[in-house]
Amino acid sequence: MNKVFVLGMSPLPFENDRKVYGTGNRTWQFILPLLEKGFKLCVCNYAIPSAYPQDFKSEFKKDFTYTGSLKRSRKYAGSVLPEGTGLSSAGSYPDGTGNNCGYVFEYNVLKKNDFENIELISRIFTEFKPDCIIGCTFYPSYIASRLLCYLKGNGESGHDTVRSAGDAAGNKTGSKGCGRDDDFVKDNGGVPFWADLFGHVMAEAQARAGIDGNDDCLFHYWNSEYNIISIADIFSCVSSRQKYALIGELGAAGRLNRHTSGYDFTGVMPCGIPPDEYIKQTRNIFRGKDGIEKDDFVVLWTGGYNTWTDIDTLFKGLTLAMEKNSKIKFVSTGGEIPEQDMKTYPRFLSMINESPYKDRFIMKGWIAGEDVPDYYLEADVGINIDKDIYEVRLGSKNRILDWFRAGLCVISSNVCELTDIIEKEKIGYTFKPYDYKELAEKLIYLADNPDEAKNTAKAGKEYGQANFNFNKTTEKLQKWAAGPVFSPDRKKTRKMFFKREEALKNLIQITLRQRKMIEKRDRLISELKGIVEKGFIYRMYNYLRIVRRKIFG
16 A cells, blocks of 8 residues: 655644644544555644643654544553553554554654754655655645655755754664665655645635734745645645635646646545544533533533634624523633734633623633533534634634534534535524624524424534545545546646746737737728728828738738
8 A cells, every 4th residue: 555645733633632723633634544544654743832832842753553442432542652551553452452453653743843844854754755745734735845846956955954853853863874765856856745725825814914914924825825836736625615716826826737737636625524423521521610500501612713703793692692591601612823813812801801791701711632522512502603704715614523523503604615514404503794693593592492402413413424524525535645646737847937037028028019919900090091081192092002011011
């Protein structure tokens, strides 16, 4: 079976870390189906800083074992085998029975400096000798594009002064031990590259610019996006809406050319639901605590408050609903996102502090990832609320699928493709964006009709498991990884690409040709007017002038 080099984001959802982000879930959506199909994987993930301790150091593990059965017991989740557990790299039970219970793969979790250290990544890559490379989400796909450019240039990156993988791990593998396979690099110039664009990054840049109050981030985003779309062989998007936005970008980058006519660059890979069931703890996680009674109607928020979160409509809708129904409580896990948005959540907290119902807003902040499912299983409805902006319209929502997985009823503003599906399939409840009155009405209705909410939640879970499971959403990826190919324009000249001087020269030539065409048109119009409007002698003169031009040029 083929060997796949994966660049992604950590923590992965089964790891017991302080925070679990959508990018980690997305990376696992790629990894798990490939492991299940027998692919050999080498995974290099970026350690999201806010999810790890400040003193975290990059970790390099040749034989990391994931086991779903042990994960469910929470006893050996994310174990790295050798010492103390009794679990071997072959994946046998701690009791020594030898029954296969997990998947083994190379798993490296890297700090920013190491993840952006292209020489380090290239050493891991060339030692592994993969058949293809997959970038899971935007940032890892950008690093993958830089890696391939580095390999194509035979190691001349120009700005990466770095250590070997062994040096970084503190082992004695050094340059000679892990050594770069020069023949592999020269013959390679890269391998087929699948880039996952987890959301439309320029729409994200627009949203961030709106929050920041300036456009300084736009060039950074576009420069990274351009590097990816100009080199990747195939792409995945989270929605059909994003797929067509990407096709427009590919056209602007010169990828829609004669070589790629009829080639399918893009595929839709919606956010997915993992196969593991959530298991309810025997203890209550919040009912009977923090002023929440057992019969209260709990509206749950989970995850970060990002640039697209419409906290104004959320606050007004909740306040109006609480005013009319004293049983409605709001529980929130998650908060600000240090790498993205540090303004939205604090502003929401300040609004709550001024509210007469502030005691009914239970703001837990970021909690341990392993505790989040217990909140899903104990709440009455999960709420998602977005601004009506391009980023949301083109994207999707991992948290909604998490709620489907748990059998939690969903209510959301109807902005993205997933919420459109919810509305059409009647597997949840939606309201118009920015309409806090409709939101309040829906919350009051659900609080008054808990049995209907439970039945809708059950329908949502069944639909989600059938249509958004990892295996179904990654069918195209699995097929491609089994026989990865380059795009038809790989190593072909793309006529849209010129140096600045060549482009300017072309522009001048085009301008000159247009000027000559205009002069010719004006001359013909003048001659025709002379024939039609003037007297006999003048008409004869124009006839002769035309004849002379035809004969002598």
